[in-house]
Amino acid sequence: MTAVDGRRLARTEERNPRSTSIDRMSTIDLLRVINTEDHGVPVAVAEVLPVLAIAVDLAVEALSGGHRIHYVGAGTSGRIAVLDAAELIPTFGLEPGRVVAHIAGGTHALTNPSEDAEDDEEAGVAAVSGVVAGDVVVGVTASGRTPYVRAALAVARAKGARTVLVSANPASPIGAAVDVHVAPDTGPEVLTGSTRMKAGTAQKLVLNAFSTAAMVRLGRTYSNLMTDMLASNDKLRDRQLRILAEATGAGVDRCRQAFGVAGGDAKVALVTLIAGTSVERARQVLAEARGHVHVALRMLDACGT
Template sequence: MTHTTDHLIAHDVPTEQRNAATFGIDTLATPAIVDQLIDANSGIQAAVAAQAEHITAAVDAALVSWIAGGVIHYAGAGTSGRLAVLDAVELLPTYGVGDDRVQAHLAGGLDAMMRAVEGAEDDAEAGYALGRSLAPHDLMFGVTASGRTPFVGGALRGAREVGAATVLLASNPNAELAPLAETAILPDTGPEVITGSTRMNAATAQKIILNTFSTALMVRCGKTYDNLMIDVAATNEKLRARTVRMIVQASSLTASQARACLEETGGEIAPALVMALGGVELPIARAALTRYPPDPSRTGDPSGIRSALASLG
């Protein structure tokens, strides 16, 4: 039997079409090449903005899962999967969220972060096993440029079978996996500058959307006070200086006073903020925060800090 790849020659996948704007790019001098690459990004923000309603729906679905104690799972392959891994691992130092709440699964395993693993993205069974491993209150977020990656499709199918929520992010308005997702985010980033190189336009849009999704989720989960990170893990001198600066920015304290508050709280930002803004000692600050723990359903104050301050009279 003759093996062919005709079924992979898609005519409805924008990222696989040729970009007429960059015909002849290899004949240009460096400045013109750079200009064309920069110009190619000009429409990405509009493509992302057109998906705002669907991104919002994905955040709200993830919030339901979060409140129920579920885990947010990303699944992807290649560049898309690597971006998902990047988004997940950055949540720990930024918001104090580890893999007990957000996990990323890259086709081919973590070895695929550094080099391609042959055939990994085509392994629908591996994706399916991953999806089936979820709990009903978890969420599966599939990420694929083409919208047809078998590993991602398997993950979505398995997740649906166990009753988990499903989200798909693909740079293809006609993504064939879209019916497997309760929420589909499908930015139309068009043909790539270099045909099929989804590390360009498609990946840029995916990075923006993943950043937006996870950041909005963290804000709704009470991981910020105003626009300040209150669960940042200060594991180096730069981050320790940042926590001091946040207390100064939020209050009228000097840097030395802010540092003293943080030293007293053992580096915990929320009680230090209540001490600084409420003018109270640490036991009172902690007691107020105990009365108002982070609560995503608390409108206007998911972190509880505003309510804790108000309770001080």
């Protein structure tokens, strides 16, 4: 870290010596510099996977216990968090309100610059007003010092929620005050301080991995297939039938019939096709297995039904 006026700066704010001449480069050379810097992002994320695993386990514990996950962020970080939360509903059939995202400046900030909102600590406190003990609050901030996020995490922890910080600053002043700090060190940006670049990419990778791993652990897939996805258009309905066919080896026509008999529940249809059991029995055993298809199939095999 360097210091300006006595204030220590995050590595994301440092000047990158490999890009000091970008304003004199050809277009292709400029793009190569950006791309070369981007190569280091997944490497940085890989180094924090053991810590991320702890955060995933906290999320699984919370969601399986009926609690919620809250994302809190500002600017690019907040927009990435909103995107991740929104996509869990169609991808995994997650009930609305189970994973929610709060962005500084509200919905206006999704498509408009709202940099001043990140300093609003009162708004951060208000964002977590509905948090209760047992929830998990994930603060997302590249710098690791955003006041909106800091205030939200402090209040959440006081309420008894578990807290996670996702930053690009291993030395974040907030880091010591949370349960888990996931901080891939992506280093100085190509454009000094522009954390929409490498730091933002790292946050996207981290949240993708965090939420996907949590959903898989909660039984929202079978193998690597999206058995719980919401099929709300023709493309997705076709995909749902292909998933059933891939998982069971049955033809598309048979899958369509099983899907209809199962009342549109793809996971129930899958179990009936693989185990040759009734819809009622498949639904019962899936409930007992808490939605885990592998567990349900083992249970059916064990009792011969």
